[in-house]
Amino acid sequence: MTVQQIPNSFRTGPDEHGHFGIYGGRFVAETLMPLILQLEKAYGEAKADPAFQKEMDGYLAHYVGRPSPLYFAERLSAYCGGAKIYLKREELNHTGAHKVNNVLGQILLARRMGKQRIIAETGAGMHGVATATLCARFGLECIVYMGSVDVERQKANVFRMKTLGARVVPVESGAKTLKDAMNEALRDWVTNVDSTFYCIGTVAGPHPYPMMVRDFQSIIGHETREQMQTAEGRLPNSLIACIGGGSNAMGLFHPFLDDNEIEIYGVEAAGHGIATGQHAASIAGGRPGVLHGNRTYLLMNEDGQINEAHSISAGLDYPGIGPEHAWLNDVGRIKFLSATDDEALNAFALLSKLEGIIPALEPAHAIARVLNLAPQKPRDHLMVVNLSGRGDKDLETVARHLDEKMKS
Amino acid sequence: MRLPPLRGRIREGGHPPPGARSTVRVGLPLKGGGNWSWTMSTRIDARFAALKKEGRAALVTFTMAGDPDYDAALAILNALPKAGADVVELGMPFTDPMADGPAIQAAGLRALKAGQDMKRTLSLVREFRHGDAATPIVLMGYYNPIYVYGNERFLTDARAAGVDGLIVVDLPPEEDVELCLPALNAGLNFIRLATPTTDDKRLPAVLGNTSGFVYYVSITGITGAAAPDAGKVTDAVARIKRHTRLPVCVGFGVRTAEQARAIALGADGVVVGSALVDTVRKSLDPAGKATTATAPAVAELVRTLAQGVRGPLKSS
Numbered sequence: 001m002t003v004q005q006i007p008n009s010f011r012t013g014p015d016e017h018g019h020f021g022i023y024g025g026r027f028v029a030e031t032l033m034p035l036i037l038q039l040e041k042a043y044g045e046a047k048a049d050p051a052f053q054k055e056m057d058g059y060l061a062h063y064v065g066r067p068s069p070l071y072f073a074e075r076l077s078a079y080c081g082g083a084k085i086y087l088k089r090e091e092l093n094h095t096g097a098h099k100v101n102n103v104l105g106q107i108l109l110a111r112r113m114g115k116q117r118i119i120a121e122t123g124a125g126m127h128g129v130a131t132a133t134l135c136a137r138f139g140l141e142c143i144v145y146m147g148s149v150d151v152e153r154q155k156a157n158v159f160r161m162k163t164l165g166a167r168v169v170p171v172e173s174g175a176k177t178l179k180d181a182m183n184e185a186l187r188d189w190v191t192n193v194d195s196t197f198y199c200i201g202t203v204a205g206p207h208p209y210p211m212m213v214r215d216f217q218s219i220i221g222h223e224t225r226e227q228m229q230t231a232e233g234r235l236p237n238s239l240i241a242c243i244g245g246g247s248n249a250m251g252l253f254h255p256f257l258d259d260n261e262i263e264i265y266g267v268e269a270a271g272h273g274i275a276t277g278q279h280a281a282s283i284a285g286g287r288p289g290v291l292h293g294n295r296t297y298l299l300m301n302e303d304g305q306i307n308e309a310h311s312i313s314a315g316l317d318y319p320g321i322g323p324e325h326a327w328l329n330d331v332g333r334i335k336f337l338s339a340t341d342d343e344a345l346n347a348f349a350l351l352s353k354l355e356g357i358i359p360a361l362e363p364a365h366a367i368a369r370v371l372n373l374a375p376q377k378p379r380d381h382l383m384v385v386n387l388s389g390r391g392d393k394d395l396e397t398v399a400r401h402l403d404e405k406m407k408s
Numbered sequence: 409m410r411l412p413p414l415r416g417r418i419r420e421g422g423h424p425p426p427g428a429r430s431t432v433r434v435g436l437p438l439k440g441g442g443n444w445s446w447t448m449s450t451r452i453d454a455r456f457a458a459l460k461k462e463g464r465a466a467l468v469t470f471t472m473a474g475d476p477d478y479d480a481a482l483a484i485l486n487a488l489p490k491a492g493a494d495v496v497e498l499g500m501p502f503t504d505p506m507a508d509g510p511a512i513q514a515a516g517l518r519a520l521k522a523g524q525d526m527k528r529t530l531s532l533v534r535e536f537r538h539g540d541a542a543t544p545i546v547l548m549g550y551y552n553p554i555y556v557y558g559n560e561r562f563l564t565d566a567r568a569a570g571v572d573g574l575i576v577v578d579l580p581p582e583e584d585v586e587l588c589l590p591a592l593n594a595g596l597n598f599i600r601l602a603t604p605t606t607d608d609k610r611l612p613a614v615l616g617n618t619s620g621f622v623y624y625v626s627i628t629g630i631t632g633a634a635a636p637d638a639g640k641v642t643d644a645v646a647r648i649k650r651h652t653r654l655p656v657c658v659g660f661g662v663r664t665a666e667q668a669r670a671i672a673l674g675a676d677g678v679v680v681g682s683a684l685v686d687t688v689r690k691s692l693d694p695a696g697k698a699t700t701a702t703a704p705a706v707a708e709l710v711r712t713l714a715q716g717v718r719g720p721l722k723s724s
């Protein structure tokens with residue numbers, strides 16, 4: 001038996017076939033394969049073109065509002081009584097989440113490629129809103145696929161997308177959530193190959209998406225490095241972020257992967273609890289399989305049929321995880337934890353009251369684990385949480401949940 | 409730090425070794441030292457050779473294993489050759505069929521709901537083979553249920569059950585090391601889809617390890633969508649034939665005998681799927697259960713389609 005060596009660097013992936021260890025790859029229908037190769041080439045050229053980076057930087061500064069602050073959460077830190085907790089304020093970006101970092105990159109790329117029609121899948125609606133926003137800005141047609149369950153629980157975002165001129169298509173197949181929205185977006189892409197650019201919202205899908213989305217989101221981690229140096233004169237001791245597909249987490253983590261002394265935690269959605277089977281924690285409760293163009297950990301049954309995920313947070317309600325996370329789990333570089341619906345709701349309320357920041361339910365999962373981790377750390381431990389989005393979109397869900405609690 | 413055997417799970421299917429080229433051509437050294445293109449002849453090869461002598465195109469049918477339940481699916485399967493199906497494609501149900509339209513999505517979900525899984529799909533083939541030793545059977549579906557079953561075990565069991573070929577929608581030539589090459593080694597045909605987006609530059613890679621026949625997807629789109637333009641299809645088939653001597657079958661969007669006839673004039677075979685699974689759906693009772701009309705209704709449509717395909721004798 002061969003023992004997997006710890007690689008010299010955790011930051012060199014993927015290989016030329018899009019593999020991170022055994023994960024990733026390009027498991028798509030032949031109709032899409034030429035498009036994916038074309039995208040890979042176009043992205044490679046854009047990445048090497050200083051003009052592309054310069055254009056990105058301009059919009060990131062003046063349209064998105066970067067850099068986002070790295071904020072010392074004084075009262076949360078005092079409450080936990082351990083680590084010094086910093087929040088990376090991605091919720092202050094234009095459109096209210098980290099999603100816009102990636103969408104900006106992909107839309108500028110779509111323009112370079114001459115694509116006029118943009119499609120996207122969305123769960124919580126934040127990726128859909130970011131896509132609709134940039135399509136409005138650049139005068140592109142925008143179609144967003146969204147599970148009908150999510151359309152119902154994220155009404156405010158549906159209205160935002162429509163206001164921005166996007167067409168929102170409710171998806172009625174399967175569990176009617178994010179996975180099904182992605183199936184439907186892929187079906188659209190297979191049909192409208194020439195005109196259409198598929199703007200994927202997380203570090204998943206066929207190569208080059210996991211790599212490309214990671215690259216666009218890595219600005220989160222790069223800024224954090226500099227900002228922490230300025231604030232504390234050194235690097236953080238730990239990083240923590242919630243995991244849906246894993247894009248906000250990978251954006252924060254990737255620039256730090258080779259700083260081996262830094263602890264890195266990803267927090268999956270445990271829904272009603274891992275033991276109940278009603279959750280969205282693919283590392284904790286899944287196995288390697290192939291879906292949506294990549295090999296990764298998936299929630300599925302003995303026959304390889306994909307299970308429906310469950311989370312109170314629409315943005316984490318997905319039965320898979322990005323392939324690079326799957327690999328970083330296997331080689332032990334990222335430690336994956338989970339938080340239940342109730343823990344996330346509790347953290348949502350707590351952060352709102354302590355810091356005057358209403359988080360989205362997604363990063364509330366990360367805050368929930370901070371409440372356990374931070375007290376165990378010494379006072380000079382610097383912990384960074386990715387506050388990936390703001391909670392306005394979730395107020396109705398939380399209110400409904402509290403109502404039901406009061407009644408029962 | 410944890411040091412798991414990173415490649416453990418994938419061994420059975422094979423992960424591209426470093427530097428492996430994914431577009432391996434015929435002539436690749438296989439187990440037993442041969443070149444598979446002349447060491448192996450399957451029921452598929454025999455059937456197309458026979459049809460060529462007859463001077464007509466093949467009718468290739470697609471139905472879903474276990475739709476609407478195991479017994480009804482077996483009755484349908486058994487009725488197909490008599491009704492005029494020359495090659496039988498049997499769908500392996502999957503929860504997330506990303507290249508399929510509503511009709512085949514629904515068929516897969518009906519089958520899963522009735523308890524279909526990979527074991528039962530292979531057992532359907534086995535039971536069919538008791539009564540039919542000649543009609544080629546091709547399993548068609550998505551990779552995950554195969555991967556989870558275990559690639560090596562799947563190939564062994566499929567071959568033993570009497571499967572002749574595989575179509576796996578989400579395994580492009582870039583991933584040939586996964587299942588295509590092991591399938592060829594195991595004596596199964598690996599039938600690839602070529603599409604309107606597969607240009608002349610890419611065709612050799614797509615055809616490289618393809619065997620049995622080539623499945624030309626006549627439209628960019630999902631199954632059951634728009635009907636193809638017969639003239640364009642004829643041109644596309646001619647283009648593919650400049651690159652291969654394999655038979656070329658055409659599918660996606662063919663529903664009627666007239667369409668089948670038009671396509672058959674310019675191709676070696678016509679694939680019909682959504683129309684057949686729609687017929688299954690329409691035959692069900694209000695509770696979604698099979699009726700005495702289910703298998704006969706499918707057989708009736710196949711007879712009509714077969715007349716369409718056989719209609720005008722192709723000039724040889």
Ligand SMILES: Cc1ncc(COP(=O)(O)O)c(C=O)c1O
Pocket residue numbers: 097098123124125126127201202203242243244245246247248249314315316360362363388389390
């Ligand atoms: C605010 C917020 N955070 C996190 C996520 C989860 O996605 P990812 O894991 O790709 O960051 C979403 C997805 O909708 C989101 O809206």
